[in-house]
Amino acid sequence: MLRQPIRTLLAAALLPAALAHAASPNDTLVSPRVADGRAVFSVHAPDADAVQLTGEMLEYGKAMPLAKGADGVWSVDVPGIAPGTYRYTFRVGGVDVVDPRNTEATRSQTRVQSLLHVPGIAVEDAQPVPHGAVAVVNYRSPVFTAPRRMHVYTPPGYAPAKGPYPVLYLLHGGGDSDENWSTVGRAGFILDNLIAAGKAKPMIVVMPAGHVPAADGSIAGAMTAMSADARNDPFTRDLMETIIPYVESHYAASPRARDRAIAGLSMGGVQTGNIALAYVDKFPWVGIFSSGWFPEMRPDVERLHGKDMDKAAKTERLLWVGYGKTDIARDNSKAMLKMFAAHGMRYQELETEGGHTYANWRLYLARFAPQLFRD
Structure with missing residues (x-):
């Protein structure tokens, strides 16, 4: 009996997984994108009816709505953010969630929030100095x-x-x-x-x-x-x-x-x-x-x-x-x-x-x- 090449067997084994994970905008999404004192926040939530941004960089108690794109990515551009570090979350379906594309987060007693850092305060930035x-x-x-x-x-x-x-x-x-x-x-x-x-x-x-x-x-x-x-x-x-x-x-x-x-x-x-x-x-x-x-x-x-x-x-x-x-x-x-x-x-x-x-x-x-x- 002829044996199938190992490459063919691997391809056949991986095919179902590949089909199960079709390409998604979420695969390459970057959030937040920070430049020149502004930040663009994005989240892939194709089934959501509304998404809001809440965070310390906004006016206290204010939630900012995100706009939905044809690809199911919701985004908002927030200008004029002063240098510093801020905690934020997305509100999806009335539930506060972390930014799934941002690995920087912080835990308080009862919740987890994502972190935004806007450079510009020298003593707070990650400078090219020895670190502890x-x-x-x-x-x-x-x-x-x-x-x-x-x-x-x-x-x-x-x-x-x-x-x-x-x-x-x-x-x-x-x-x-x-x-x-x-x-x-x-x-x-x-x-x-x-x-x-x-x-x-x-x-x-x-x-x-x-x-x-x-x-x-x-x-x-x-x-x-x-x-x-x-x-x-x-x-x-x-x-x-x-x-x-x-x-x-x-x-x-x-x-x-x-x-x-x-x-x-x-x-x-x-x-x-x-x-x-x-x-x-x-x-x-x-x-x-x-x-x-x-x-x-x-x-x-x-x-x-x-x-x-x-x-x-x-x-x-x-x-x-x-x-x-x-x-x-x-x-x-x-x-x-x-x-x-x-x-x-x-x-x-x-x-x-x-x-x-x-x-x-x-x-x-x-x-x-x-x-x-x-x-």
């Missing part, structure tokens, strides 16, 4: 039954022999996760660029998960994180008893208080303020971004931490506070600074344009980090 690394670290904590996770940045050329390195503990906001500072927050790129320019010291940056999970690991409320009492927030115990010891035993991290900083945005800013006051001797470098205690909590802050603020006035090396002119946390930030001033605490204050957004928080990190760990 961001590791995803999974760990167990005696505080929680569910597994925990954090992201850890190590600077370019990191090596234990070059240590010990100072450490910045960088906290996210409400609804976000330990991933957001290193994705939409561009923390790694910002530190890479600052270190390469000699503007910041090489440092380890630890980005932990600040939310408190329920016993089954599901997301619970953040009210303990937004109280006036650090010790009432289980995250504080996780940070002090598990995260810091883990970092100082697994990395070339300095155990000295003078080499330890803490900063956070929004919810993470309240956590930062609570922890910095509850542990004045352990965090001499403090950054609070778009945050401050709510009015009903301030009497408790005075009661719990009045003496701590008096002590911080004498020992703290840096207290840096930033907020936007239209920031929802602006009034709380200013009231917090007034309370600090009443206790003789010195601080640096920065009011910027804009509001409660990562555009500001990236800027604040770029201003705060160069001042850390200076004698």
